[in-house]
Amino acid sequence: MHANGAYHVANSGPRRAEVLAALSLAVDLGLGQPMEHMLRSSLIATRLAERVGVPEADRAAVYYGTLVGWIGCHADSHELAGLVGDDIAFRADTYGIEMVGWPMLRLILRHAGEDQGTFRRGLNAVTVGWTARSRVTALISSHCTSARVLAARAGLGDSVVDALAYAFERWDGRGLPAGASGEAIPMASRVVAVADVAEVHLRTAGLARAVEVVAERSGRQFCPQVVDAFVADADAITDGLLECDVWSEAVDRAPDRDRRLTPDELDTLLAAMGEFVDFKCPHLLGHSRAVAELSRAAGRCRGMSEADQRLLFRAGLVHGLGRMGVSNRIWDKTGPLTAAEWERVRLYPYLTGRILSRVTGLEDVVAVASAHRERLDGSGFPRGTTAADLGVAARILGAADACRRRLEPRPARPAMSQDEAAESLRREARSGRLDPESVDAVLAAAGVRPTRRTPWPAGLTDREVQVLRMVAQGSANRDIAAELFISEKTVRNHVERVYGKLGVRNRIQASLAAIDHGLTGHPAGIGR
Known part of the structure; x- marks a missing residue:
C-alpha cells in the first residue's frame, strides 16, 4: 500500500488459468456446491479424457469446458427463482437425480412455492406442472446461449464455446435444448458431464457411490464408453482428489498454465467476470462496468496515479462476484429482508474476496473489492472495518457503488433521480459513513453539480465536522491524522478552529x- 493509503498494481500479470479458476469458484456458489467443485471436476475430466483417447488438441475443451461449463447457470437465475424459489438450493438438488421426465418434474414441484402457504403452494404447483417442460426448455436455451457468449468474451476459444452448447444434452437424446444424442454430442461434452456428477457423489458419499451413480446412468444420461472408462479405473481417476491442494493441482493441469495476461487481457477477462455476475439479476445489468468506470473517473478527480485508477477500475469490475452465493429469492425480494436474509447479503463481499484471494497478482484488487460495503464508522460489512483500515481506493469504490445502486432500480424501490442520489450520498458523508472527499469525487465524476446546502452550525466546514466527531469519540490527534490521511499538525489546527468556533475548551x-x-452522526439505512 502507498503511504497515502492507495494501492498499487502488481507489475507482472496473473496467470490466465488462475483467473479462470477463480471464476469457477463463483460458478460453484451458483450451483449450491462448495468452492473447488469445478476444480476437482476438471481433474477428473482430464484424467478421464486421457483414458478415452481424447486427442491432445481437444484437451483444452475438456479442461475449460469443465472448469466453467456452468458459466451460464446464473443467467437464468431470475427466471429459475420465479419457477422454483431458491435457485441455488434447487441446482444443488439436481445432482441427486436425472433431470428428465418425472424425476425432474417432481423436483420442480417440490421446490415450487416452498416458502408460501399450503394453498398458494398447491396452486403454484398446478400452474408449474402444466408449464414446466416449456419453461425449463426456455431456461436451458438461455443458459446455453449465455454460456457461449460469456465464454467467448472470456477468450476461451471456439472448441470450449462449442462444447458448452451441449451441457444439457443426453446420450439417449432426451436432453435439451436440441435433443442431440449419441455421437452427435462432442466427446469433450460427454466427458464433462460424467466428471461433474461424479465429483459431487465422490465428495458427499464416497467412491463406491460415485461409481454406482455413473454406472446407473450409462446409455441414458452418459456415454457408455466414458462410463466404462470411469468405472474401470475409478480408483486412479479419483486418487488423492479429496486430500490434495486442488487449486494448485488443477491450475498446474491447465493447458496454458504458464500463460500470463497482459494488462489489457486482464481487464477484458475481469470485465467478462463482472458481466457474468450482472446477468444474475435483471436490475444489475451493466452495474459492474458502471461502478468500475465511475470509480476510475473519481480516482482521476482525486488526482490518483494511472496505476491506482486502473486498480479502481478492476476492483469495480469484480466487486460483486460474491453475489453468486446469494439466492435470487433474496435479491429479487420486493419486501423487507429478514434478519437471516440480511446475513446472507452481508456475506457477499467476503465471498468476493474468497473467490479472488488465490490469484497471484490480484492481491490489491481483492483488498479493495472486498471492502466496498465497509463504512468509516464501522457500520458496514462484512467485517465492520473502520476508517483507520480503509484506504483511499476502498473509500472511492464504496462511494461509487453506493451511487450506482441509488441510480438503478431495485425490486423493492424505483431508481432515484440524480439529485436524490446525490443528496442521499451527501447525507451518508455527513453521518460519518462515507468519506466526504470520495463522495465529492464520485459526484463530480458522475457530472453532478455542487449544490448549496444548509451550512453547518457555527460556520464549521465539512472537514471540521469530521474532526469534531472523532474528537467526541475520544480519538487522539494521531489517530485522527491516520484515519483522515493528514498530519498531526493539521489535526491540531482543525481542533483549535473547532474549539474556537464552538466556544469550548476541551x-x-x-x-x-x-x-x-x-x-454526532448516526448510521443510515443500507440498501441492497
Missing part, C-alpha cells in the same frame, strides 16, 4: 456541543 465540552447541534 473534548467534553466539544462533545456536548456536537450533541446540541446534532453533529
Whole structure:
C-alpha cells in the first residue's frame, strides 16, 4: 500500500488459468456446491479424457469446458427463482437425480412455492406442472446461449464455446435444448458431464457411490464408453482428489498454465467476470462496468496515479462476484429482508474476496473489492472495518457503488433521480459513513453539480465536522491524522478552529456541543 493509503498494481500479470479458476469458484456458489467443485471436476475430466483417447488438441475443451461449463447457470437465475424459489438450493438438488421426465418434474414441484402457504403452494404447483417442460426448455436455451457468449468474451476459444452448447444434452437424446444424442454430442461434452456428477457423489458419499451413480446412468444420461472408462479405473481417476491442494493441482493441469495476461487481457477477462455476475439479476445489468468506470473517473478527480485508477477500475469490475452465493429469492425480494436474509447479503463481499484471494497478482484488487460495503464508522460489512483500515481506493469504490445502486432500480424501490442520489450520498458523508472527499469525487465524476446546502452550525466546514466527531469519540490527534490521511499538525489546527468556533475548551465540552447541534452522526439505512 502507498503511504497515502492507495494501492498499487502488481507489475507482472496473473496467470490466465488462475483467473479462470477463480471464476469457477463463483460458478460453484451458483450451483449450491462448495468452492473447488469445478476444480476437482476438471481433474477428473482430464484424467478421464486421457483414458478415452481424447486427442491432445481437444484437451483444452475438456479442461475449460469443465472448469466453467456452468458459466451460464446464473443467467437464468431470475427466471429459475420465479419457477422454483431458491435457485441455488434447487441446482444443488439436481445432482441427486436425472433431470428428465418425472424425476425432474417432481423436483420442480417440490421446490415450487416452498416458502408460501399450503394453498398458494398447491396452486403454484398446478400452474408449474402444466408449464414446466416449456419453461425449463426456455431456461436451458438461455443458459446455453449465455454460456457461449460469456465464454467467448472470456477468450476461451471456439472448441470450449462449442462444447458448452451441449451441457444439457443426453446420450439417449432426451436432453435439451436440441435433443442431440449419441455421437452427435462432442466427446469433450460427454466427458464433462460424467466428471461433474461424479465429483459431487465422490465428495458427499464416497467412491463406491460415485461409481454406482455413473454406472446407473450409462446409455441414458452418459456415454457408455466414458462410463466404462470411469468405472474401470475409478480408483486412479479419483486418487488423492479429496486430500490434495486442488487449486494448485488443477491450475498446474491447465493447458496454458504458464500463460500470463497482459494488462489489457486482464481487464477484458475481469470485465467478462463482472458481466457474468450482472446477468444474475435483471436490475444489475451493466452495474459492474458502471461502478468500475465511475470509480476510475473519481480516482482521476482525486488526482490518483494511472496505476491506482486502473486498480479502481478492476476492483469495480469484480466487486460483486460474491453475489453468486446469494439466492435470487433474496435479491429479487420486493419486501423487507429478514434478519437471516440480511446475513446472507452481508456475506457477499467476503465471498468476493474468497473467490479472488488465490490469484497471484490480484492481491490489491481483492483488498479493495472486498471492502466496498465497509463504512468509516464501522457500520458496514462484512467485517465492520473502520476508517483507520480503509484506504483511499476502498473509500472511492464504496462511494461509487453506493451511487450506482441509488441510480438503478431495485425490486423493492424505483431508481432515484440524480439529485436524490446525490443528496442521499451527501447525507451518508455527513453521518460519518462515507468519506466526504470520495463522495465529492464520485459526484463530480458522475457530472453532478455542487449544490448549496444548509451550512453547518457555527460556520464549521465539512472537514471540521469530521474532526469534531472523532474528537467526541475520544480519538487522539494521531489517530485522527491516520484515519483522515493528514498530519498531526493539521489535526491540531482543525481542533483549535473547532474549539474556537464552538466556544469550548476541551473534548467534553466539544462533545456536548456536537450533541446540541446534532453533529454526532448516526448510521443510515443500507440498501441492497
